[in-house]
Amino acid sequence: xxxxxxxxxxxxxxxxxxxxxxxxxxxxxxxxxxxxxxxxxxxxxxxxxxxxxxxxxxxxxxxxxxxxxxxxxxxxxxxxxxxxxxxxxxxxxxxxxxxxxxxxxxxxxxxxxxxxxxxxxxxxxxxxxxxxxxxxxxxxxxxxxxxxxxxxxxxxxxxxxxxxxxxxxxxxxxxxxxxxxxxxxxxxxxxxxxxxxxxxxxxxxxxxxxxxxxxxxxxxxxxxxxxxxx
Ligand code: PEP
Numbered sequence: 424x425x426x427x428x429x430x431x432x433x434x435x436x437x438x439x440x441x442x443x444x445x446x447x448x449x450x451x452x453x454x455x456x457x458x459x460x461x462x463x464x465x466x467x468x469x470x471x472x473x474x475x476x477x478x479x480x481x482x483x484x485x486x487x488x489x490x491x492x493x494x495x496x497x498x499x500x501x502x503x504x505x506x507x508x509x510x511x512x513x514x515x516x517x518x519x520x521x522x523x524x525x526x527x528x529x530x531x532x533x534x535x536x537x538x539x540x541x542x543x544x545x546x547x548x549x550x551x552x553x554x555x556x557x558x559x560x561x562x563x564x565x566x567x568x569x570x571x572x573x574x575x576x577x578x579x580x581x582x583x584x585x586x587x588x589x590x591x592x593x594x595x596x597x598x599x600x601x602x603x604x605x606x607x608x609x610x611x612x613x614x615x616x617x618x619x620x621x622x623x624x625x626x627x628x629x630x631x632x633x634x635x636x637x638x639x640x641x642x643x644x645x646x647x648x649x650x651x652x653x
Contacts, residue, residue: 424454424456424457424458424627424633424634424635425457425458425459425460425576425611425613425633425634425635426457426458426459426460426634426635426637426647426650426651427459427460427461427462427478427540427578427613427634427635427636427637427641428459428460428461428462428637428641428642428647429462429480429508429511429615429636429637429638429641430461430462430463430464430467430480430641430642431464431480431513431638432464433464433642434463434464434467434642435464435466435467436466436467436469439463439464439467440467440469440471442644443461443471443473443475443644445644445645445648446459446461446473446475446644446647446648447471447472447473447474447475449644449645449648449652450473450474450475450648450651450652452652453474453648453651453652455474457651458476458634459474459475459476459651460475460476460477460478460506460540461475461476461477461478462477462478462479462480462508463477463480464480465479465480465481465494465498468498468499468502468504469502470502470503476506476538477502477504477506478504478505478506478507478508478538478540479494479499479504479506479507479508480507480508480511481507481508481511481514482494482495482496482498482499482507482532483495484527484528484530484531484532485531496535505536505537505538506537506538506539506540507532507537507538507539507540508540508542509525509528509529509532509539509540509541509542510525510529510541510542510543510564511542511580512542512544512580512582512585513585516582522563522564522566522567523567525564525567525568526566526567526568527567529541529567529568529569530567530569533569533572533574536574537574538574538576539572539574539575539576540576540577540578540613540636541568541575541576541577541578542577542578542580542615542636543561543564543565543577543578543579543580544561544564544579544580544581544582544585544615544616545557545560545561545581545582546582546583547582547583550581550583550595554598554599554602557599558599558602561579561599561603562606565606570606570607570610575607575610576610576611576612576613576634577603577607577610577611577612577613578612578613578614578615578636579596579599579600579603579612579613579614579615580614580615580616580636581595581599581616583616584615584616584617585615585616585617585638586617586638586639587616587617588617589617590616590617590618590619590622590626591614591616593625593626593629596614596626596629596632597629597630597631600612600614600629600630600631600632601630601631603631604631611633611634612631612632612633613632613633613634613635613636614626614629614632614634614635614636615635615636615637615638617639617640618635618636618637618640618650619637619639619640619646619650620640620646620649620650620653623635623649623650623653624653627653635650637650
């Protein structure tokens with residue numbers, strides 16, 4: 424299983440350091456076959472010791488240059504970062520990342536050999552239109568994306584389940600993952616959206632779920648490690 428923690432705009436450099444130290448100790452009991460990723464804020468990127476991979480929540484598709492407020496490859500290389508989240512719904516919505524921009528970013532980081540956790544997800548109004556509308560919407564988020572890329576991990580995150588405390592039902596996850604797997608074949612497929620210690624076992628036991636991407640419940644090392652060890 425894959426367990427990914429997305430801190431978003433939470434934690435400082437200091438608190439990330441303390442978190443990772445705590446997690447490192449707790450993860451000594453983890454199944455060696457499970458893989459853990461941590462996406463701290465950019466200010467907390469660093470070399471950390473432990474059985475996990477540190478990735479970046481975002482970066483500009485350039486080595487360096489005049490892109491005020493962004494970080495590029497040069498800054499990521501300093502910490503040997505080789506994993507990136509692309510297409511998260513918060514970036515699509517609040518940072519106006521269109522499918523075209525997302526695809527451009529994907530191609531750049533693919534060419535650089537990055538491992539990419541690529542996020543897709545539908546808003547509530549699409550979910551309410553029914554399954555066919557959901558699948559049409561989700562598949563359109565693969566426009567311009569090379570789904571044959573060997574270092575691709577897909578994360579299905581229904582927007583209405585993110586940060587709301589309301590996870591998708593087992594049936595919704597199961598049906599959506601089954602249909603998505605047909606499109607992405609052997610690529611790992613994560614579920615994200617209000618995953619927490621109380622529902623982790625149920626979610627990771629669903630066929631077609633290869634892991635989880637966790638926001639709110641990953642902010643505490645105790646809660647996140649509880650899920651990894653569940
Ligand atoms: C996310 O934004 O990737 C996410 C899954 O958030 P949460 O776990 O808080 O719903």
